[in-house]
Amino acid sequence: MTAAADLDWPALREAFARDGVVKLPAALDPAQLAQAQAAYDWSLAHPGPGASKVRQATEATFYNDLFNPDALTGYRAMLEASPIPAHVAKLWDAPDVWFFYEQVFLKEGGEARRTPWHQDSSYLAIAGDRLAVVWISFDAVAQADSLEFVRGSHRGALYNGSSFKLGDDTAPLHPGSSLPRLPDIEAQRAAWDIVAWAVRPGDLIVFHPAVLHGGAATHAGTRRRTLTLRFFGEGAVYDPREGGAGPPIRGFHQRMRAGDPFRDPSFLKLR
Numbered sequence: 001m002t003a004a005a006d007l008d009w010p011a012l013r014e015a016f017a018r019d020g021v022v023k024l025p026a027a028l029d030p031a032q033l034a035q036a037q038a039a040y041d042w043s044l045a046h047p048g049p050g051a052s053k054v055r056q057a058t059e060a061t062f063y064n065d066l067f068n069p070d071a072l073t074g075y076r077a078m079l080e081a082s083p084i085p086a087h088v089a090k091l092w093d094a095p096d097v098w099f100f101y102e103q104v105f106l107k108e109g110g111e112a113r114r115t116p117w118h119q120d121s122s123y124l125a126i127a128g129d130r131l132a133v134v135w136i137s138f139d140a141v142a143q144a145d146s147l148e149f150v151r152g153s154h155r156g157a158l159y160n161g162s163s164f165k166l167g168d169d170t171a172p173l174h175p176g177s178s179l180p181r182l183p184d185i186e187a188q189r190a191a192w193d194i195v196a197w198a199v200r201p202g203d204l205i206v207f208h209p210a211v212l213h214g215g216a217a218t219h220a221g222t223r224r225r226t227l228t229l230r231f232f233g234e235g236a237v238y239d240p241r242e243g244g245a246g247p248p249i250r251g252f253h254q255r256m257r258a259g260d261p262f263r264d265p266s267f268l269k270l271r
């Protein structure tokens, strides 16, 4: 029996709906964690068209890659064996789970800047309650250095994305969009209900992509390797964004209309 079987799922389900984020402690056993890390390592070894380095004020590396069109080569076996889709289904209280895409982050080599506060939903043409981002760190992370969330913000405004401009975290992704500019959460932290957890390898943080979140800086001598797996369920719909948004699937946005069930043959149905 894994530790995940001992989790208080009704309380977690309620917290996920209310806060938009929960921690699942020790939800992966060492073998499951090793499979997730092998998928992460596959991504680092096979950069896709979305791979990039976020600009830094220092020599530190802040690398990310996402939506590799070949990701299932490196991820399919892990996803089919992993308990993560079942955990997500329990949080949603719904049986169907589709894999949406992967995103990997690597911060190392000095003082790497914060990941600016943002909502993933600003970058994605999808909406619904049954959406989940599963954040997996392969390095132990102290609470002060972890990913942070504004509790309940998935039920509030959807803001313009951050363009991750160096020196201006709230600079809008699409300046012409009617979505409001991100608030400067970092400048007024006390005004926001911010939550973060320390994590150990095997823990999972699961959040709704509309939750405001930002990642603490990493420091000299530390490294943060994180994998995020993104899922959608029944009821997820196509919800276009002014200026454009993912997923970067050829022909997808031309085929879809606002409110359509979010489907594409390339999305692997896991449950």
Ligand SMILES: O=C(O)CCC(=O)C(=O)O
Residues within 6 Å of the ligand: 103, 105, 115, 120, 133, 135, 147, 213, 214, 215, 216, 226, 228
């Ligand atoms: O790990 C990080 O610093 C950023 C993670 C993030 O923003 C995300 O997974 O959407």
